[in-house]
Amino acid sequence: MPRLRVLAGPSFHDLTEIQANSDEGFNISTDEFEGQVAIYLKGFADADGKVGASPYFEQEERKDVTWSVQVQGKFLKIHSADDIMFGNVFDRPLPQPWGIGAITTFMHYLDPTLDLDLTSPTPWALSPLISTMPYLQHTRLKELHQVAPFPPLEPVRDNVADLHFTQDDPEIEGGVNRKSYFQDAKHRKAVELGSQDLITADFCWGYLNFSPDGISARIPGGLSLDLMKYWDGLPVRFVCCERIPKGETVDGMPWGKIYWCLAIEAIDGEGLPNAPPSPAT
Structure with missing residues (x-):
């Protein structure tokens, strides 16, 4: 079987190998985003074949979880919550396994805000970050505010009570059910996220x-x-990126600027029946 590794960084072309299940965040700092990312993979074997364990999977709130991509950070420029996307992107066509239709239906069941194109030359599956994250905590940063440890010592729980809305909405009085409320693009567009908004997801x-x-x-x-x-x-690749209008591209890709990226890749193609042949030397 191929050996796998995990990498993280601010773009596809600037990635550093990181350790899964390490309980350590990887710092990302650019003129667009400042924060940390981490990954937990239950049963994951590192490059030496050693399976790592983590207390994360022993917590009652995550007992049925087998993998987790976590992030804590802030966007340094103001963005509409509708324009910050999260998901998977690829720069060449995907294999189309039997059962792909059932997989796509299942993905839409998990996330009704998901938009995707898995058959294009540059496949992608992206959703608004504010609605797709199973767990998202927002903190309005204040002077001398102490940022919580990352990765969190306890499982992330939903808290969006201090989100800044650009317009009044009687629906939000007394709080909202984040995932259902932000299925509506109008509600996402009414929220701004900037340097005072710390997201832990x-x-x-x-x-x-x-x-x-x-x-x-x-x-x-x-x-x-x-x-x-x-x-x-x-x-x-798991990416957080900018939404762009349908039909447009940035550097030939149907998604906008990348804020951060986390990737799982094979160190070599050994054991992968569909891997392209190595170039002749």
């Missing part, structure tokens, strides 16, 4: 299984998929 699910033998997917309804049979070694 946990993108965590239980439908992927990691082991020394590879990665598999479990989907409700009994569908199980050995992803290693279809993977061609293309890095799996």
